[in-house]
Amino acid sequence: MVSTDQIRQYMEEVFDPEVPVLTIVDLGVLRKVEVIGDTVKITITPTYSGCPAMKRIEDDIVELLKEKGIDKVEVDLVLSPAWTTDWLSAEGRVKLKEYGIAPPENEMDKSVLFAEPTIVPCPKCDSRDTKLVSQFGSTACKAHYQCSTCLEPYDYFKCLK
Amino acid sequence: MNSLFEYLIRLGDDSLILGHRLSEWCGHGPVLEEDIAMTNISLDLIGQTTSIFEYAGKVEGKGRSEDDIAFLRYQKDYKNLLLVERPNGDFGVTMMRQFLFDAFRKPLFERLVNASDAQLSAIAAKSLKETIYHLRHSSEWIIRLGDGTEESHQRIQDALDELWKYTAEMFVEDEVDESLLADGILPSMKGLKEEWMATVNSVLEQATLTIPTNNWEQHGGRNGKHSEHLGFILTELQYMQRAYPGMEW
Known part of the structure; x- marks a missing residue:
């Protein structure tokens, strides 16, 4: 066996x-x-x-x-x-970024109301000047962001703890 | 009557019917992102329903699957809150319904995580994480619409006026809850309504909205007494199983 x-x-x-x-x-x-x-x-x-x-x-x-x-x-x-997204492996995080999906940042937005959205660097150009388009993206586990520097729209694998 | 089964049916029917209502927005959202958001939330709710009904079937012990429970009951056997079967109306009505419900489900799941029943606790822990995102989304819309233009303010205030009477039903504890509390299966629900009220007050205040002074309460869903709207939902929801009994794919 x-x-x-x-x-x-x-x-x-x-x-x-x-x-x-x-x-x-x-x-x-x-x-x-x-x-x-x-x-x-x-x-x-x-x-x-x-x-x-x-x-x-x-x-x-x-x-x-x-x-x-x-x-x-x-x-x-x-x-x-x-x-929880904590279970995502280090290797998995690298693969996600290379694929064009921003890996989860360490902090979940804990505050329910109008908290500043987490800063999610652009997976293409690494700019931190990005904005949340929608908390809900192409699948349940992703949010939708856009980079203000290179204008790339991208998925963010959202943090779940 | 098996109280745990009954409790699970209530919990699951709330998710199922609201999930179905949100799915009606698919392809009709005001903007693409919102279309996707509402169907994402719908998917979470229907996913929760699957876990809840799967467990309810086991608790009942008659071999019913989650699909049997979802598709093969009559209207009076559905125990969802009247709030969740309210028609979608305009986007304001949908978001207000969602907000009033999310603000209730978050503290409810926070309590159910401590249920002595392991599976109920696991379902609550899973669902809670999703509900936090839902509440944030609906709260933001309430504030944006309430504190927006004259038109959006009026519409979202109308939605609040229309839906307020259905909220009291969320906090009724009857013999089902009492027996589960007595057996120590359910944790204490102390402070649930106060916590809900605090969230509602905080968001409505930021949204410059006013809670209606008319305190009429409309109850019925928990006992299977529904509005005419549920019948129409079930007609669509159960169509395939009624037209082709026992069909699978």
């Missing part, structure tokens, strides 16, 4: 369908890998409650492991502890 380390390595080949540069390991969506008897049990957690990518990720895991010759796979979805 394969080792959990081996399975964990395989999981680096499962990508987020909506941010295809990130693997589920980079994202911190992969929570646990277990080998119980002849069954591989993978535990994952959603980034947002309504994240439509979860079903696809589940299917991709099963399919990939099948290709690797593992037929008995269980994928378990857990909500607790709730996902």
Whole structure:
């Protein structure tokens, strides 16, 4: 039977369908890998409650492991502890920026009302003169920003803690 | 009656019906960013519904899935607040409805995180993070519209006047809540209404809006007594399952 380390390595080949540069390991969506008897049990957690990518990720895991010759796979979805952007790997942050998506800044906007939006440097030109266009972007996990220096409109992977 | 199941149905129906209402804005938002924002929030709410109903099905123990619960009940079995089934109206009505609801859900989830029931607590912790973004978004719009032009001020004040009577229902505690509180499943809801009121007052003040003096309260949703609007929502929501019973894709 394969080792959990081996399975964990395989999981680096499962990508987020909506941010295809990130693997589920980079994202911190992969929570646990277990080998119980002849069954591989993978535990994952959603980034947002309504994240439509979860079903696809589940299917991709099963399919990939099948290709690797593992037929008995269980994928378990857990909500607790709730996902946070702190689980995004250092490597994942670099990949995001290279892909043109600003990685999460360390602080979540805690204040509810009219707090100054977080400064999110432009992923293209690194200017800090940028502005929030909308808290809600192309997917649940992103906000929409625009750079005032190079005018690039870009997604910001918003901080969730 | 299983109180936990009933409680979950109420919680889930609030998310489901408001999520559905917001989804009606898809392709009709006043600006593209707002269209995306409303559908994002809708997605969060429907995602929360999935988790809540999935758990409700387990608690009930009759083998019902989250889809069975969402699609295959009659109107009187829906227990959402009357507030969330109110029609979208203009953008002001939609945002006011959203704000009054978000300001309630945030302190509610903050309390439910401490529920002794582990799954309910997990759902609340997950949903709370999303709700903080929703509340911020709706609060900003209330202030922008209230403290905006004469026209926007009047419209958002009209929205507040129209919706205010539906807010009291959020804080009613009946035998379902009492039995869960007595069994220690639900944490104390002490201070919930006060916290909601503080958020509402603070935002409305900045928005230069006035709370209506008429204190008539309209109740009913929690007991399955709905306005005519819910029927129309369900007609659309349940169409496929009614036309093709048991269909899957």
